[in-house]
Amino acid sequence: MRVRNTLPYTFLIPTVLLLMVLAFTPLVYAVSVSFTDRTLFEATSSWVGFDNYAKLLGDRRFINSAWVSLKWEVVTVTATMLLSVGLGVLMFEAASRRSRAVLCLIFLVPVLLPRVCAAFVWKFAFHPLYGIITYPYRAITGNPVDVLSDPNSALLAVAFVDVWQWGFFFAVIVLKLLESLPPQPIEAARLDNAKPWEIHLYITLPMLKAPLVSLALVKAIESLRSFDLIYVMTRGGPGIATETLDMYAFSQGFIESGNISYASSIAVIMLVATILIFTIIWKRVNR
């Protein structure tokens, strides 16, 4: 009979307990604050029940920010997946071992940059008068173009930077996934004269369905952390065209009215929605 091994308990219990305290205390606090009328300026507050939530339903700026967040999620996740699968397959087909290694290193750079830095790099590149990206347009038409202060293009321009950071990183992962596949089915299809795009569309990508869905889910989670990018590039503007839920909560709680309770109720709604959606999807994907 072996001595009972205590290692899993001593190694896991303190860590898990600490994580629980660190995560659940703020969450419980956020929920309880959202039922009061606490502001930044006074330490006292009183219970107001569901008032904050009722107010949210009639708040057009809140509805707008929920809609912007949804658009942001759909645009960034779709574009990131398209770019990464496209580039990953292209590297798999066309690049030699050496150039694959070099490309992978280059493609890893954007995701490592602090988002604040990526935001500034592109904010200046998009500058209507001096930007390097807007230069060709200026040179041809003679007019400046300001993508970040046009309500129609601002969100797309910021989303472009997000995809620039994540799409290339995911392309590297897609390439590694393709390299990890058994070569026999691909060889067999090649012998049958299948074209490369047919091989990938009908054989390799279906084989990678589970990891690709997981990747999309990871991107969806990371897309929720877009605050830095939007904060630096547009501050939610022009008007409220790029104001996502976290941006709105931040401006309610800290910039405009200091209404912490109202901001908390926005955060709680975000929290409940994301936990529900992602837990269900994640458990289903990794069953």
Add this chain to the structure above:
Amino acid sequence: MKRHLFGQVVLWFFALIVLIPLGWTLLNAFKITADLLTPVPKLFFKPTLENMAYVLGRDSVFAALVNSLIICLSAVAIGLALGLPGAYAVARHPNRATKEVQFFVLSLRFLPPVAVAIPLMVIWLNLGIYDTRVGMIISYSLITISITLWLAIPGFLAVPREVEEAARVDGCGPYAVFFRVALPVAGKSLLGALAFSFVLVWNEFLLALMLTTSDAKTLPIVASEMSQLGMNVPWGILNAAVVLLSLPPLLLLGLLSGFLNRAFAQKTR
């Protein structure tokens, strides 16, 4: 082979989309304003160290650098001390409970940062550690512990069980096996996991923005504030700040790409 040539041209075109904005930022960091704000982008100019000197000479930047280093390194160290043992326990004892732990740790990543930041601000204010390094270190530990735990699991799984068995036969207890065998054998992967957690907190913005006002400000916050100096955006200084802030994560590029390669090489086996 024509197909391959075309594909390669496309690939290198995308590589340029990555590199050109970055190279341009690097050049701009060494330009005076007159060379920077030109309608036609200037490729050749007389470089100046003024911007760099200005950024490095500012007290606020130096204070933020010290803050960032202390806060991030402490948080990574806490992540190491609690995350690595946790990861080892999950890797070596796969059962229902550890599976739930693994999912719980991952689900922490689902939390919207605002939903954590707003209440943390109020709690830290009540405890008197708002805008202090201690408050920031505790806040960041949540990130570093969970990410280290999650990313270190594959590293420990790759340690051959035979090696651990051999050590046990030689009379090592389970704890000695962890410290003397598992840690050194998995070392390289674990280093990659720690590097990832460092990059994550070094780049973190929202928590730092909401939980600090002056004393414990980190570098990303100070860099973002530089766009508000005076009337005109000082682009030269801003570009210099961007370059300096990006250096630490980029220095870890080799380590992180090695970590990715190993993670996938293992899957193939």
